[in-house]
Amino acid sequence: MFGAGAVGALRPSERDRGEAWSLVGFAGLLLQNAAFAGVVALRLALAHDSTAAPALWALHDALFTLNGTFLALALLGLSVGGLRAGLIHPWHGGLGLLAAALLLASATLAPLVIEHGAPLGLLGLTGWLLWVVWIVGYGIVLMRLAPAPRPHVPEPAG
Numbered sequence: 001m002f003g004a005g006a007v008g009a010l011r012p013s014e015r016d017r018g019e020a021w022s023l024v025g026f027a028g029l030l031l032q033n034a035a036f037a038g039v040v041a042l043r044l045a046l047a048h049d050s051t052a053a054p055a056l057w058a059l060h061d062a063l064f065t066l067n068g069t070f071l072a073l074a075l076l077g078l079s080v081g082g083l084r085a086g087l088i089h090p091w092h093g094g095l096g097l098l099a100a101a102l103l104l105a106s107a108t109l110a111p112l113v114i115e116h117g118a119p120l121g122l123l124g125l126t127g128w129l130l131w132v133v134w135i136v137g138y139g140i141v142l143m144r145l146a147p148a149p150r151p152h153v154p155e156p157a158g
Contacts, residue, residue, distance in 0.1 A: 003029040013085040025077025032070035065110040068103035075100035102127030
C-alpha cells in the first residue's frame, strides 16, 4: 500500500521530467517483500526440521542481510523521487539516503556480518532504525496528500 501510494504521488511529476525514480523504489519494495517471504519460509522450515538447522540458519542470515540491498534500493528510489518532486523535505531525503547507504554497506559486508555479528551488524540495525523514521515520515506526507473524505449525503427518497 505504501509503495503504491508513493508511486501514485510521484509518477505525474516524474512523467513530466522523463524520470522513473518511484518505479526504482517500488521495484526495491517488491524485491524486499520477496526476500522477506524467503526469510519467513526459512523460519518455518527451521521450526519443522531441526536436523538441517545449521545450513538453514546460514541461508536465513544471508537472505536477511542481503534483504538490506533491496530496502536500500527502495530508499534510494523513493527518496530521490520525493526530493525531485518536492514531496519530501531535504532532511527527509537525506535521512533516506543515509539509511540506504548503511543498509547497502551492511549487505555488501554480509559474509563478515554473518561471521562476526555484532560490530558490523550495527550498520544494518542503524540503517533499519533510520528507515523506520523515514517510512513513518513518508507515510505522514502521503496521508496529508490524500483528499479529505466527502460527507455522505443521502439521496432523496422517491
